[in-house]
Amino acid sequence: MAAANPKPTIVFDLGGVVLHWQPAQLLMKHLPDRLKTIEQAQDLAAEFFESFRPGGSWAEFDRGVLSSDAVARQIASRTALPIEAVAAVMQGVPAHLTLRPDTTALLNQLKDVGHRMVFLSNMPATYIEHVQRQLDSLGVFERGIFSSDVRLVKPEAAVFELALRTFDCRAGDCVLLDDNAANVEAARHAGWQALQFVDAVQASRDLVGLGLLPDR
Numbered sequence: 001m002a003a004a005n006p007k008p009t010i011v012f013d014l015g016g017v018v019l020h021w022q023p024a025q026l027l028m029k030h031l032p033d034r035l036k037t038i039e040q041a042q043d044l045a046a047e048f049f050e051s052f053r054p055g056g057s058w059a060e061f062d063r064g065v066l067s068s069d070a071v072a073r074q075i076a077s078r079t080a081l082p083i084e085a086v087a088a089v090m091q092g093v094p095a096h097l098t099l100r101p102d103t104t105a106l107l108n109q110l111k112d113v114g115h116r117m118v119f120l121s122n123m124p125a126t127y128i129e130h131v132q133r134q135l136d137s138l139g140v141f142e143r144g145i146f147s148s149d150v151r152l153v154k155p156e157a158a159v160f161e162l163a164l165r166t167f168d169c170r171a172g173d174c175v176l177l178d179d180n181a182a183n184v185e186a187a188r189h190a191g192w193q194a195l196q197f198v199d200a201v202q203a204s205r206d207l208v209g210l211g212l213l214p215d216r
Helices: 023-030 038-048 057-063 068-079 083-091 101-113 125-138 157-167 181-189 200-209
Strands: 009-012 116-121 143-146 174-178 193-196
Touching: 009 157, 023 038, 023 083, 038 068, 057 068, 068 083, 101 116, 101 200, 116 157, 125 143, 143 157, 157 174, 157 181, 174 181, 181 193, 193 200
Parallel strands: 009 116, 009 174, 116 143, 174 193
Antiparallel strands: none
């Protein structure tokens, strides 16, 4: 049985929560000749990343079972984009994954209150070194799980079970902050508390509501 912790363990998603992640903007930056409007970029992003659905090529890239080259070929075939254009987008991902200042402030506030914080992220192996440097600069996370290290991805039930063992906590003592609605629903189904992240202002209000931050 997992040891009880004096305070809940707050589990952060990374992309879109701790790190800047806006796929449509990423595509517009690297495909300016093909994308003239944000609506076009959003449509292509849904096709390019397959909405991050389990079983899709990007999700399997997150899982660590497809190489960058294999994913690029599959995306090029599916979208009819030149392989060079797909590769340029994929190579541009690390520079896009920068720390969100609003979440950084929230993390520091939670640290000051004394909360235990960890992360649970769908992340391809090729980007982990860059991401880890970003996280190390924060100095707030006790530990974390990258999907490609464990061959499991959210929203699969098994990754939440693994997280409980890895973080040594009970489901009811874990609070997930994730921008993906399917991940939030899966965490709740597993008995976790889970909040869908929109921005740090909204997340702060939700955490106040749970009694995890003081109401200022």
